[in-house]
Amino acid sequence: MTRGISDGSDAVASDAVRDPPAVAHGAFITMEGGEGGGKSTQVGALVARLRARGVPALATREPGGSEAAERIRSALLAGRFEALGIRAEALLFAAARIDHLDRTIRPALARGSWVVCDRFHDSTRAYQGVHGGVDAAFLASLERVSLAGTRPALTLILDVPAAIGLERAALRRSGQADRYERQAIDFHHRLRELFLAIAAREPQRCVVVDATQAPDEVEQAIWDAVTHRLTMPPTAGPGGS
């Protein structure tokens, strides 16, 4: 790990035995990484590909993914809670995640759907850890309480150099840069390092995908990882969510 950044996974692992067992039948996949890696593009592509194979699949995102969590998202991304400080903001990301898990993710998994989520708990480790320097033990406790045993089976980390990601984000955007895009380039370098460090520490869960490739090549690399790591259910025709 570089620059003394900890992703908190040691503390999480030691607490994990106390989590309640997850009740889940579908597969839970998350996509992570810094700005402009193509997560939203690839979440859509993966869900379409799963459905085409007859696998019921749901695309969702964080912060958000449920009615209450989307309201928290709007306020967080607009910076309306910034005055509360970064630890309180981390709690709000976790509050949104609890609602998202309760109302969207666990019900979908329980009915056998695959869930593909644009950002999840690794983004809290990375953004709140790097951006605000929230300490790893605090983030690890929050993670254990908010996830309550529901962890992704597979996390795809879409890796691009910070400069390329920011350039893509700027090209896509019509209005002003958001509060994270406005951070200095060093912040984005550190984010990238932290996502790669998470992948190195949890290779059983994480796959790093070279997201500098063309979108269809990234899509194929993701599909290869999904079919290699996870077992497709026996299917019967086109799937929904």
Ligand code: Z5A
């Ligand atoms: N956040 C947090 O702080 N703590 C947390 O716990 C969580 C989140 C869960 C949510 O922002 C913010 O919340 C996020 C972290 C923070 N920070 N920011 N900013 P968001 O949901 O609004 O946006 P994002 O998740 O950051 O998305 P993004 O990184 O900006 O984009 P992306 O989803 O990775 O990429 P995209 O939208 O699919 O593609 C971007 C552009 O690049 C677009 O024009 C594409 O057509 C293009 N693109 C995509 N793939 C390629 C390839 N392969 N080649 C060339 N061009 C491409």
